[in-house]
Amino acid sequence: MDYDEMLKKGREEVPDDLSSGERFEMPEVKTRREGSKTVLENFSEFADKFNRDQKHLSKYIQNELGTAGHIDSGKLVLNGEFRRGQVTSRIEAYTEEYVYCAECNRPDTKLLKEKGVEMLKCQACGARNPV
Numbered sequence: 696m697d698y699d700e701m702l703k704k705g706r707e708e709v710p711d712d713l714s715s716g717e718r719f720e721m722p723e724v725k726t727r728r729e730g731s732k733t734v735l736e737n738f739s740e741f742a743d744k745f746n747r748d749q750k751h752l753s754k755y756i757q758n759e760l761g762t763a764g765h766i767d768s769g770k771l772v773l774n775g776e777f778r779r780g781q782v783t784s785r786i787e788a789y790t791e792e793y794v795y796c797a798e799c800n801r802p803d804t805k806l807l808k809e810k811g812v813e814m815l816k817c818q819a820c821g822a823r824n825p826v
């Protein structure tokens with residue numbers, strides 16, 4: 696096998712752009728005040744994009760903002776007044792923790808439970824990490 700062939704073989708075994716990963720294009724966060732509540736209008740868009748359960752995502756956002764809320768036909772209604780930037784940074788933190796693979800940085804991951812421990816399993820590189 697010559698050098699070119701070796702190089703080619705190496706490339707076949709390693710997914711392309713391993714270091715850069717393939718990041719989502721994040722939808723723009725749309726929030727609206729409703730009295731003392733903050734409504735995340737396009738909440739379901741994020742859950743769909745991340746391929747995550749709406750309840751899982753909403754619980755995370757609520758915990759991180761230290762408030763309660765509920766899902767109302769694809770919208771997330773949060774108790775309290777929050778700026779759009781606050782909500783955006785919580786959603787970004789969620790993707791770092793629960794969507795992107797810690798090894799290869801790709802978003803092709805699945806959440807699963809093993810012996811009561813939540814694991815993030817990567818479909819691209821096969822890594823499993825507790826989250």
Ligand SMILES: [Zn+2]
Nearest residue numbers: 796799817820
């Ligand atoms: Zn991975």
